[in-house]
Amino acid sequence: MIIQVPNPILEVHDLTVAYHRKPVLWGVDLTLPAGSLTGIIGPNGAGKSTLIKAIMGLIPLSSGFVKLFGKDLDEVRQKVSYVPQRESVDWDFPASALDVVLMGRYSQIGLFKRPRKADKEVAVECLRKVGLQNFANRQISQLSGGQQQRVFLARALAQDADIYFMDEPFAGVDAATEAAIIEILRNMTTSGKTVVVVHHDLQSAVTYFNWVLLLNMRLVASGPTEKVFTQDLLQETYGGKLTVLAKVGDLLEKQQFPSREDKA
Amino acid sequence: MSSFWIILTGALVAVTCSLLGCYLILRRMAMVGDAISHAVLPGIVLAFLISGSRQTIPMLLGAGILGILTTFLIEFLHKKARLQEDASIGVTFTWLFALGVILISVFANKVDIDQECVLYGEIAYVPLNVWITDTGTNLGPQAIWIMGSILVLVLIMIFTSYKELLVTTFDPSYAAAIGFSTALWHYILMSMVSLATVASFESVGAILVVAFLIVPAATAYLLTDRFELMLVLAAVFGILSSVLGYLLASQIDGSIAGAMATMTGLIFVLAFIFSPRYGILRKKNEADKTGMIIEESKV
Known part of the structure; x- marks a missing residue:
C-alpha cells in the first residue's frame, strides 16, 4: 500500500541502487507530504540508510530520480539537511x-x-x-x-x-535523550519542517511518527502510520521471522489499547 | 651564513610538511605521504631523460605529475578494485618505485642520478646551489625559493579554505550533503602533499619528508583538542626540530637531515610522556579524571 500525495515535498521515482552490482534498493516510488514526521522502518539490510543516502546524492543511482521541492537536489541544497550515523x-x-x-x-x-x-x-x-x-x-x-x-x-x-534526513538518530542514546530528541523533532514539524528518520524500533515507531515507510529492499508501504501499521504489511516487511512476528502481534494489541499518547 | 640557509631550508620543509600532516593524520592517510615520496622516482627519471638536465623545474614537474597520479591510482584501486586503502597504497608505490629503479638501471649511462640521492637527499648542499639571475645577482639558495613558494601556497590554501578542509576531513558525508566536493578537496590536498614531498626530496630526501609529514602533526595531536592550535603547534615543533636537529648534527658531525628527523621523534616522545591530557604520566590519574567529568555533566 503506497499512498502518493499531491504537491509532495519529496518525490522518489523508480529508484534503484546497487552496491557492486548487487541491488540494495529496487524500484522505490514514493512521495512525502510537507510537515510530516516520517519514519523509515525495516529489518537490517533493508536499505534504510541507503535510501536517504541516495536521496542526499551521496551514492550513485542505478536508475530513477529524486526531486525535493519539485527540483533537483543541487538547486535546493541549502534547504535540505542531513544527519549521518554517529559512528x-x-x-x-x-x-x-x-x-x-x-x-x-x-x-x-x-x-x-x-x-x-x-x-x-x-x-x-x-x-x-x-x-x-x-x-x-x-x-x-x-x-x-x-x-x-x-x-x-x-x-x-x-x-x-526545510527538510531533514536523519540516519538512526536514536542509535545508542538513553531513554531520556531519545525523549528529548523526539520532542525537538516534533517541535520542528509543528513549525512546518519535514523530518525523515531512519528507525528500527517497531515499538516506538507507532507513537513517534505520523507517516511511515516500510522498506525491505522494495518499498512495502508508505502512508500515515495508522494505515501502514497492519499485521499484513509488517509481516510482508519482516518476512517470516518468528520473533519479529510475535512482536508484531504485541504491537497490534497495543495499537488497540494505546499506552502512549501521540502528543504531536 | 650557510648554517643559516640550512636551518631555514629545514624549517621551511618542516612547516610545510607539518601543516599538511595535520590533515593527513586526521584523514588517516599518513602513509600516503610515504607512498608519494617513493612513487615519484620514475617521474624524476623521466623528467631527467626528457629535459636532459638536473634543472629543478622539470624535475618538480615530472615528480609532481607522478605524485598526483599516485593518489589517483590509490583512490582507483581502493574504490574500483575494492582493495583496502593500505593495500592499495602498498601496491601503488612499490610498483612505481620499482619502475623508477628499472628506468635508472636501463638508462644508467645517461642518467646522472641514483635512487639514493632521491631517497636521502643532502641538505648540506643546499647553500651551494644558489640562484643567480642573468644580471648576476645572487638571490640565495634555490631550495629556499622553491620551498618558500610551496609554503606560501599551503598557507593560502589553509587560510582561504579552512572550513572546506575542516568539514571534508571531519565528516565527508555531511560535507558532500551540503554540497562540498570531497573528491575535489581530496585532490587539492594531495596535490599539495605531492608538491611538498617532491620539492623537499632534494634537500631532506624522500624518506625524511615522511618524518616531517607525520611526526610533528602527531605530536601536536597529543597536546591539543583544538584544530587551529594543532596546526600552530605542529608548525612550531617542525621549526624546533630543524633548529635542534642542526645543532645536534654539528655537535656529532653527522647527517643533518637525519638529526632533524631524530629531533621530531624526540619531541614526540616528550609529548607522549608529558601531554597534559593523553600523556602516560597523566593516565595514572585517569580514574579521577573520568569521575570528574561525570560529576561535571550532572551540573
Missing part, C-alpha cells in the same frame, strides 16, 4: 561541540569565507535548543553518545533547512 565520524577529532555545530552554517557562509559572529550566535542558540549550552567548548570525544547525537542534531538545526 560515521571520528569523535577523537580535535574539535569542540561548538566547532561541529558551526559546520551547519558552512553552506550559508559561502566558499572561501569564514564564519562570522552571527553564525556563532546561531550555533550557540542551536546548542541551547538541544540542551548542550554548557558543553559548547567541550572536546567532542568527552561527550556521551547521546550528547554527541544531540551535537549532530544541533548542527542540522543550525543549517535552518
